[in-house]
Amino acid sequence: MPDLKTKLAGINLENPLILASGFLGVSKASLEFVIKNGAGAVTIKSISRLPRSGHHAPIIAAFEAGLLNAVGYSNPGMIKAREEYADLKKLKAPVFLSAIGQKPGDFAKVVATLEKNDFAAVEIVLSCPHTPGYGTLAGQSTPAATAKITKAVRKVTRKPLFVKVSPDAPKLTEICKAAEAAGADGITAVNTMGPGMIIDLEARKPVLGFGMGGVSGAALHPIAVRCVYEISQAVKIPIIGTGGVTSGRDAIEMVMAGATGIGVGTAISTRGVACFHLIAKEMQDWMKENGVKSLEEIRGIAWKMSKKGS
């Protein structure tokens, strides 16, 4: 079988599939469960300095092409997280911290507080489209804000640092270049897009408690692929391609766009947590059928081929 082993910003992964932040990764036990089901690495639910209760229910709605969510970053806060995520080295795959904040100092405080937990990497999220005070609604999706926040976090950790970006940011490649220049080791592309809205016809009002929410899943996939394709030509640091990856073919597409890691979230709602095993197997089947021995052979090939004009 073709080998899926991957090196991502110095971290060795059995396969490139990484649980995206916000799905199942709220307790250590749930992380173990996802790892057992074949994830090469897992990202925890985003953590803020103080506990947050998030938006009012309903917080998630499914539609034909994915999910609409406005969870609003409910999380127990960094002190409780420090206890919950103790002894992570005992888990059989690397665990990534996901940190959020309103100001650069908040991100740094969360990362510094959890520095001694055995997270293999740190992801800072500058891109949520539906939580006032955070992400795009707080102006964090600009090159200047990205540089400031990345620099603040770089000062408090030597771990591989990923910056998670929005598919809607007008200066996406500039944002990624700013992250790279400020010391980031990788880019996670992308967060949910929008916000979007679904209206309940009978109730005659938006379905979600917050009214609007981020779009994930199949609807996001071609946009995420385009973002990875553009970013991978603009920066040298590796990318975790995230957005609507549901099958092995979707994952291979991300690699062809230039991704090294592959984030998986919404697929869990359609294929179950076994999707990690299934996607990995489908990737290997495709590689075998197409005579591809390693992902390195096809990484970024879509834009390399386009440049050749073939």
Ligand SMILES: Cc1cc2nc3c(=O)[nH]c(=O)nc-3n(C[C@H](O)[C@H](O)[C@H](O)COP(=O)(O)O)c2cc1C
């Ligand atoms: C219910 C839900 C909760 C999410 N929570 C977070 C979060 O806490 N932090 C974060 O960075 N991204 C969060 N995301 C975004 C995902 O990590 C991912 O970037 C996005 O859903 C696109 O990938 P997918 O199409 O595979 O789900 C959330 C997405 C959903 C649907």
